[in-house]
Amino acid sequence: MLKYLFSRLLTFVPTFIGVCIISFAFIRVLPGDPIIVMAGERGMSEERYNELYQQFGFDRPLVVQFWDYFTGVLQGDLGQSYVTKRPVWDEFFALFPATLELSFCAIIIAVALGLPAGVIAAVNRGKFFDRALMSSALIGYSMPIFWWALLLIIIFSGNLGWTPVSGRIDLLYFFDAKTGFMLIDSLLSGQEGAFKSAVRHLILPSIVLATIPLAVIARQTRSAMLEVLGEDYIRTAKAKGLAPPRVNGVHALRNAMIPVVTVIGLSVGMLLAGAILTETIFSWPGIGKWMVDSIYRRDYPVVQGGLLLVALLVMVVNLIVDLLYGLINPKIRKR
Amino acid sequence: MSLRKTLTAAGLFALLAGTASAQSTLVYCSEGSPEGFDPALYTSGTTFDASSHPIYNRLTEFEVGTTNVIPGLAESWDVSEDGMEVTFNLREGVKFHSNDMFTPSRDFNADDVIYSFERQTVDGWTGEYFTAMGMGDLISSIEKVDDMTVKFTLTRPEAPFVANLAMDFASIQSKEYADAMEEAGTPEMLNQQPIGTGPFSFVDYQSDAVIRYAANEDYWKEGLPKVDNLVFAITTDASVRYQRLQAGECHIMPYPNPADIEAMQSDENINVLEQEGLNVGYLAYNTMQEPFDNPDVRKALNMAIDKQAIIDVVFQGSGQIASNPIPPTMWSYNEAIEDDPYDPEAAQQMLADAGVEDLSMKVWAMPVQRPYNPNARRMAELIQEDMSQIGVDVEIVTYEWGEYLERSADEERDGAVLLGWTGDNGDPDNFLAVLLGCDGVGGSNRANWCHEPFQELIVEAKTLSSQDERAALYEEAQAIFKDQAPWATIAHSVVFMPVRPEVEGYKVHPLGGHIFTEVSLAE
Numbered sequence: 001m002l003k004y005l006f007s008r009l010l011t012f013v014p015t016f017i018g019v020c021i022i023s024f025a026f027i028r029v030l031p032g033d034p035i036i037v038m039a040g041e042r043g044m045s046e047e048r049y050n051e052l053y054q055q056f057g058f059d060r061p062l063v064v065q066f067w068d069y070f071t072g073v074l075q076g077d078l079g080q081s082y083v084t085k086r087p088v089w090d091e092f093f094a095l096f097p098a099t100l101e102l103s104f105c106a107i108i109i110a111v112a113l114g115l116p117a118g119v120i121a122a123v124n125r126g127k128f129f130d131r132a133l134m135s136s137a138l139i140g141y142s143m144p145i146f147w148w149a150l151l152l153i154i155i156f157s158g159n160l161g162w163t164p165v166s167g168r169i170d171l172l173y174f175f176d177a178k179t180g181f182m183l184i185d186s187l188l189s190g191q192e193g194a195f196k197s198a199v200r201h202l203i204l205p206s207i208v209l210a211t212i213p214l215a216v217i218a219r220q221t222r223s224a225m226l227e228v229l230g231e232d233y234i235r236t237a238k239a240k241g242l243a244p245p246r247v248n249g250v251h252a253l254r255n256a257m258i259p260v261v262t263v264i265g266l267s268v269g270m271l272l273a274g275a276i277l278t279e280t281i282f283s284w285p286g287i288g289k290w291m292v293d294s295i296y297r298r299d300y301p302v303v304q305g306g307l308l309l310v311a312l313l314v315m316v317v318n319l320i321v322d323l324l325y326g327l328i329n330p331k332i333r334k335r
Numbered sequence: 336m337s338l339r340k341t342l343t344a345a346g347l348f349a350l351l352a353g354t355a356s357a358q359s360t361l362v363y364c365s366e367g368s369p370e371g372f373d374p375a376l377y378t379s380g381t382t383f384d385a386s387s388h389p390i391y392n393r394l395t396e397f398e399v400g401t402t403n404v405i406p407g408l409a410e411s412w413d414v415s416e417d418g419m420e421v422t423f424n425l426r427e428g429v430k431f432h433s434n435d436m437f438t439p440s441r442d443f444n445a446d447d448v449i450y451s452f453e454r455q456t457v458d459g460w461t462g463e464y465f466t467a468m469g470m471g472d473l474i475s476s477i478e479k480v481d482d483m484t485v486k487f488t489l490t491r492p493e494a495p496f497v498a499n500l501a502m503d504f505a506s507i508q509s510k511e512y513a514d515a516m517e518e519a520g521t522p523e524m525l526n527q528q529p530i531g532t533g534p535f536s537f538v539d540y541q542s543d544a545v546i547r548y549a550a551n552e553d554y555w556k557e558g559l560p561k562v563d564n565l566v567f568a569i570t571t572d573a574s575v576r577y578q579r580l581q582a583g584e585c586h587i588m589p590y591p592n593p594a595d596i597e598a599m600q601s602d603e604n605i606n607v608l609e610q611e612g613l614n615v616g617y618l619a620y621n622t623m624q625e626p627f628d629n630p631d632v633r634k635a636l637n638m639a640i641d642k643q644a645i646i647d648v649v650f651q652g653s654g655q656i657a658s659n660p661i662p663p664t665m666w667s668y669n670e671a672i673e674d675d676p677y678d679p680e681a682a683q684q685m686l687a688d689a690g691v692e693d694l695s696m697k698v699w700a701m702p703v704q705r706p707y708n709p710n711a712r713r714m715a716e717l718i719q720e721d722m723s724q725i726g727v728d729v730e731i732v733t734y735e736w737g738e739y740l741e742r743s744a745d746e747e748r749d750g751a752v753l754l755g756w757t758g759d760n761g762d763p764d765n766f767l768a769v770l771l772g773c774d775g776v777g778g779s780n781r782a783n784w785c786h787e788p789f790q791e792l793i794v795e796a797k798t799l800s801s802q803d804e805r806a807a808l809y810e811e812a813q814a815i816f817k818d819q820a821p822w823a824t825i826a827h828s829v830v831f832m833p834v835r836p837e838v839e840g841y842k843v844h845p846l847g848g849h850i851f852t853e854v855s856l857a858e
Contacts, residue, residue, distance in 0.1 A: 031738045037740070095542055150574055158582065165584055174547065285544035
């Protein structure tokens with residue numbers, strides 16, 4: 001297992017370098033000059049432009065700029081935002097827990113509902129339940145997130161008043177962010193009702209963010225299960241007289257898990273993409289909105305730093321998925 | 336948690352829980368996050384709303400709801416005969432805020448003024464507004480006459496100077512705080528934990544989520560501010576802001592969707608305030624190129640544009656037709672000028688008279704939304720349609736925003752460009768000289784229009800100190816502008832501000848800021 005982990009970690013190095021290059025190049029390939037965007041309609045004298053050009057280091061060869069960036073990254077320095085003039089690192093860590101908390105809740109909802117839904121659909125293949133589930137999954141998968149979120153807000157927050165419209169917690173609660181995770185911070189604050197308020201604020205955004213991964217997981221589980229259910233060993237298990245829940249839940253599900261775990265892992269990338277829209281609508285202070293704003297402003301350090309950190313995160317999740325394969329299927333870990 | 340935060344939280348809690356309490360909290364659903372809290376570093380209105388308006392004061396201020404310049408931290412000022420020296424008499428007994436790291440040992444004085452401006456002149460300063468307004472070239476020296484008197488010496492007489500000092504970048508910082516932070520090795524605190532003299536003191540900012548302020552109990556203006564706490568709940572989506580306002584999660588929201596305004600106006604839980612914005616959206620011809628160097632051709636094209644249709648479709652009613660390059664809320668606006676009539680037939684005739692046939696041209700459409708132009712693409716399409724009525728073939732082009740700004744400023748630019756301007760200081764010079772003066776050719780003067788008679792008027796107006804005399808010159812300049820038609824003036828936006836009925840004393844500010852000093856909440 002250790003050897004397996006080590007070989008997986010080795011593949012990190014070239015990927016990491018690649019990500020550094022791509023994140024550096026990506027924003028520079030886009031047309032648009034950050035200094036001119038900064039000046040806006042007002043414009044700027046040539047003199048001032050040249051001064052800033054030099055200050056940002058654009059007058060040096062690209063290779064040198066990249067080398068500076070890369071060595072900075074290795075030392076944990078991602079540079080400073082052109083716009084806010086704050087270190088990228090600080091900004092990322094102020095916002096990232098919010099995205100993580102939201103994504104975590106979303107993935108839990110998606111897995112907790114998607115897995116059983118897929119299994120039940122597979123077991124009842126072709127029956128009403130299967131069809132109803134799979135058509136709702138299709139709808140969920142193709143739903144425009146923006147519209148879906150607004151619809152939920154209008155119904156549950158506007159008309160019924162069950163959930164708050166947006167934000168992470170009621171404005172009346174006010175405490176220091178110790179961890180950045182509102183659920184934990186609200187508990188630590190000891191303020192009455194704070195935790196409940198944080199939970200209520202999480203409900204709609206997590207549902208919205210979970211919608212697409214939920215649909216994907218349900219469909220993937222169903223098809224993986226169907227494949228496995230046709231295998232000989234399932235027939236054997238059934239013939240042995242095992243109870244159907246045990247056959248489906250243990251023998252079949254475990255073998256169907258490999259593709260499902262892959263999909264769950266991939267969903268993490270999808271969640272980060274979906275988080276951009278969800279965070280915008282629910283005024284959720286996470287990294288999705290932060291990155292998009294920075295792209296518009298051509299804030300090079302933030303875009304490249306943010307991309308790099310998100311890519312690292314996806315790499316780590318993939319590593320975890322790979323390790324999980326090993327746990328689920330010993331054949332993989334022995335290879 | 337500091338004692339102050341605890342108290343603020345307790346106050347909020349008592350208020351929102353409905354218990355008997357004297358605490359009142361005004362919640363503003365702001366449209367975006369501030370870039371920081373040191374206004375001199377930035378140029379965006381969102382940042383100024385969160386920094387310069389609540390936290391700081393300036394030597395002079397704009398009277399809320401108007402563009403009039405009134406005394407701020409300077410009680411009065413004198414301009415020398417030749418207009419080269421401006422001396423400010425500072426207000427006594429003004430106290431700076433304090434925070435966990437800093438308690439001021441003295442009141443506001445001349446050192447703070449000098450520090451606040453001099454820091455913007457050093458090399459490596461990254462704030463844009465000071466330079467963009469030409470302040471670096473304009474100010475030759477700043478002198479401390481005594482503790483409560485400061486003298487600015489200028490390199491030339493410049494009437495808008497006093498109004499410039501009311502702008503956000505001229506906010507007054509505490510030198511004592513800056514020194515303390517410098518010594519502690521944390522100069523960035525000026526931008527993160529701001530200290531000012533304004534009506535509200537900064538309490539806390541959670542990135543992209545909430546900004547909290549508490550009333551400054553020592554505020555130098557008696558009886559202000561009128562609420563105990565001010566909260567900015569950052570809500571970027573306009574539909575969601577509307578929902579929050581309806582649900583009572585906030586009291587005031589800016590920038591509603593034009594499509595929602597009718598529903599808001601009929602909602603008894605929402606009052607919709609409105610005022611013309613201090614801006615103009617225009618189509619600038621390149622007057623250096625044939626046949627657009629001929630004023631008759633430009634006028635003919637102007638007459639082909641159905642502006643009312645643009646107001647209805649693009650602005651959805653939240654705009655008004657512009658006939659002058661400055662908005663009607665600005666002093667010296669020439670009421671007598673009539674807009675070119677919409678008359679395609681006459682336009683076609685004028686083009687024929689000018690000997691122009693089979694004209695084809697480009698119209699540049701901005702890729703971004705602005706108050707003065709919420710949808711440039713759509714506007715360009717309408718203009719394209721209008722032009723085809725008089726036999727002019729229009730091709731619409733667009734670029735990414737940075738590219739757009741850069742390329743459209745090129746003197747060799749092919750085509751007429753859609754753009755606009757939002758006023759900085761309420762002074763007509765800020766429109767007429769910046770956008771139409773000879774110095775701006777190849778830059779902010781997108782029409783590349785340099786017209787002697789016009790230029791002479793605006794140059795002269797800048798050197799006079801009497802507003803009436805200046806206004807007369809600007810009115811004349813507007814008549815020349817209309818006659819020469821370097822632009823098609825298209826629209827001024829109308830700003831709508833939905834507020835809850837319990838909000839009292841809120842005024843829509845023509846300079847675009849959102850200011851809560853005088854706002855109170857009815858029981």
